[in-house]
Amino acid sequence: MITTNTDFTLAVEDLTVSFDGFKAVDSLNLYVDKNELHVVIGPNGAGKTTVLDLICGKTKSTSGSIKFLNKELTKLSEHEIVREGVGRKFQTPSIYENLSVLENLEVSYPYGRGVLGSLMFKRTEKVLHKIHEIAKEIMLYDQLEVEAGLLSHGQKQWLEIGMLLIQDPQLLMLDEPVAGMSVKEREQTAELLNKISKGRSVLVIEHDMEFVERIADKVTVLHQGKILAAGYMKDVQKDPNVIEVYLGH
C-alpha cells in the first residue's frame, strides 16, 4: 500500500474490494483534482457504482486507501465522511418524497445535525437565503413549496444535487445523473454540472457518451474492476482497448 501525501482532492490508491473471492474493484488508482470534473465510464458490471460505494462508506474495502484532502476515509462511518465534505448522489433519485422541496433542502442544510442541534434549529434568514440560492441554481426556485414526490424525474435528480450542494462539499459524486432525463433536461444538467464543478471536485459515473463529452475534464474507463484507460476524453476515445471493450462485447 502506497501512502503518499498528495495535493489531490481525492486520492484513491490500490483500492480493492472482494466479495467471497470475486474482486469487484481491483487495485484501483484514481486521482481527482480541485476544479476537475472527472467521469468514470465503463460497461455494466465494471465496478463503477462500487467505487462510489467504497468512497462514501457504504461498502467496506478489503484493502487500499482512500484519501480525501489527505484524510483517510476508509476508517470513517458514512455520516462522518459526509461531514468531511463528500456528497453522494444515488442512481435512483433519493429524496424525501413526503417533504416539500424547501424542507428537503432544509433538512440537508449542514447545521444542526445532532439531536440537540436539530431541535433548536431555526429557519433563519440566513438559512432561507441559502436555500433560495441553491434552489435557483438547480432550477427549482418556483417549486419550493411543492411536495417532492410530485416533481418530474429530472427535477428530482436536480433536487438531490441541490441537497448535496447546500452542504458545500469539496467532492461531489454523482451516479448516472442524467438517467431517464429528456434531451432538454440533459442540456440543462450539463450546464449545471459545469457550473458547480468550479471550486470543487466532481466525480461522475455515466453511460451517455455525448453527455460525457460535454462535461468531462478527465475520464477513467473501468472494466471488470480494473482501469482500462485514463486521461483526457479525446485520447481515451481513441484508445484501441477501449474501443474493443465497448464495441466488441
Added chain:
Amino acid sequence: MGGYTYNELGSIFAMQGFAGISLFSVLLLMALGLAIIFGQMGVINMAHGEFMAVGAYMTYLLATITEQYFPSFMPYYFIFAIIVAFFVAGFLGYLAEFALIRHLYKRPLDTLLATWGLSLIMQQSFRSIFGAREVSPTLPEWLLGSYQPIETIDIPLNGMFVLALTAVVTLGVFYLLHKSSWGLQVRATTQNRLMSGAVGINTKKVDRYTFALGCGIAGIAGAAFTTIASTGPTTGTLYIVDTFMVVVFGGAASLLGTIASAFSIAQAQSILEFFISGSMAKVYTLLALVLILMFKPEGLFASKVRR
C-alpha cells in the same frame, strides 16, 4: 448433590436431557412452519399459534367423534387426525393468504398487526365453537405410558412419538424445499420474485401454497401438542413468542439454522430449569437470546447470504 446416587443422577440427567429433546421437538415443529413463512416469504404471521391450535382442536374433534361413533377405530384415529390437522390448518392458511396476506407483502409491520388481528378473531372463534375451557382428546392406548429401558429411567411414550413425528416432518420439509421442483419454485420466488415471474412461475400461487404449507405444519404441531398438554382458546399465544425467537435466532432463512436454534434454546432452558426455578430459567434463556441477537441481529446460525 443432595442424596442421589450416581446411577440416579445419571438417570435424572438422561430424563432431563430427554425432556430437553422433547421441548426441542415441540419448538422445532412449531418453528418449521414459521420458518417457512417468515424465513422464506418474509411474512410475520402472529396467528401462527392459532393455526397450531386449529390442529389441536381438529384432533380433539376427531377423538370425540371416533369415541362416540367408531369406538373400534380408536387406536388408529390419531394418525388420521394428524393428516386432517394438516389439511384443515393448511386450507385455513390458504384462505388467509388469499383474503389478507397477499395485500400486505411489501409491508411487514402491517402484516404483523393484521395477523395479530386474525389471531384475535381465531381465538374468539375457538371460544365460541369449543368453549372457553381447555379440552383434551382421549389419546389412543399406544401413546400412553412410558418406556423404561432400565428401572430408573422413565421415558414418556408421547415424548418419543412427538420426537419421531418431528423427525419425519423435518425431513419431509427439507426434501420438499430442496429436492422437489415445487420447492425450487418457492426458493426462486423468495430470492428473486421478478425474475421468477418472468420465467413463468406463478408467484402468487407459490406464495399461497407456501403459506398454506407453513400453516399446515403448524396444524401438525398442534396435533402433536395434544399429547403433551390440553388446548384452550389462548394456547396459541403461549408459544408464539418462543417460536418467533427460535426462527429469528436461527437466522430465519436457513432450515438448518432453525434446527440448531431450536436445539440450543431447548437444551439451554431444560438444563437451566434443573438448577433454578422454571420462570427464572425462561428469563435467562430469553435474555441470553436477546443479548446475542443484539450482537448478531441476523441470527446465530445465519448463512452468509449477501442480500
Added chain:
Amino acid sequence: MTFVYQKLMGGKNGLTGFIILAALILVVFPMFLDSFRLNLLGKYLTYAFAAVSLVLLWGYSGTLSLGQGIFFGLGGYAMAMFLKLEASSPENTAIQSTPGIPDFMDWNQITSLPWFWEPFNSFTFTLIAILVVPAVFAYLIGAAMFKRRVGGVYFAIITQVIAVILTVLIVGQQGFTGGINGITDLRTLNGWDITSDSAKNIFYYINCFLLLGVIIVSRYILTSKFGSLLLAMRDKEDRVRFSGYDVANFKIFIFCLAAVISAIGGAMFTLQVGFMSPSFVGIVPSIEMVIFAAVGGRMSLIGAVYGTLLINFGKTAFSESFPEVWLFLMGGLFIAVVMFFPHGLAGLWQDYGHHITNKFSFIINGFNKLKAPLIRKKVGEVK
C-alpha cells in the same frame, strides 16, 4: 406569539384540535360524567400517553415498538412501590410476622425490605425514577439495536420478547414484586388519602394537564427540523445518513422519549386506579397500545388520544352486553386499520372531514349573512 402558534400548536388546524381536546377533557366531560365514569376516563387517558408516544415512535420515526407496556409498567411500578411502602408502615402492618414491609413480601416469607425497594421511601426519588429508569432502559435497548442498524420487524419482535421477559420476571419473583396480582391496596400519598373522590378528581386534572403538556412538547419536536428528519429517516434512512446525520442517535432519542412518556402514563395510572400489575406490562397490553394509536391515527397526536378513548369505551360497552363480539371486533379493527385506513380516524377526518366542516361553515356563513346588516349599522362602515 408566532412561535407558540406555529411550533407548539402546529398552526391553525393544530390549535383548533388542541383546544377542542382540552375543552373536552378539562371542562365538558367533568361536567357530564359522574365520579365513577370520570375515573374511568382518567384511566383511559393514562393509556393515551402510550398511544401518543407511539405516534412519535411509530408514526413519525417508523419504529414499531410492541413493548411500550414495559415502560408503562416501569413508571407504574415505581409509583406503586412508593405508595405501597407508605401503606406498609409498621402500624398498618402490625399483624404481619414482619411489620413494616409490604404484605406480599410477608406472605412469601421475606423478612426484610430488599435493597432496591429502599430508595422508594422517598417521593423525590420515586419521581426521578419514573423519568430516569425507563429512559435508561430504553437507551440500553435502543443503543444496542439502532447502532447495529436493527430495525423494522426484528426490533418489534425483540421489544415483544423483552416485554415477555419482564412479565415473567415480575410474575415469577412474587416475593419482590407482588407477582401476578401486582402491587395492590395502596392508600395514601404523603398522608393524603388517594382513594377518596376528591383525590381522584385532582389526579384526573393533573393527568389531563400532563397529557396536554406532553402533546405540546411533542408538537414542538415534530415541527422542528428534528421532526422533518424523523419523517426523512422513516422513508429514506440511507439518504439521511448520507446527508451527515448519525441516524442511530435520533432513533435512540425518540425511543427514550417515548419510554418516558409511557412511564408517566403508568405512574398516573397507579395514582388514579390504585394498583399496578403485570397485566399492563406484557405483549397483550403493549399491542393494544399500538391499536389505540393506529385507530386514532398514527400520525396524529390528538387522534391517538381519541383512538384510545374510543376503543376503551367501546370495550367497556361491548363487554357488558356482547362480550364475544368484542374480540371479533378488535381483531377486525386491526385488520381494517391496516388494510383500509392506515392513517386512522385522523386520516379519515383529514380526507373527508371537510364535508362536515363545509356544512357547518355553510350554516355559519348563512348566519353571518343575517348578522351582517346589524354589524354594518353598528360600525358604520363596510367591512
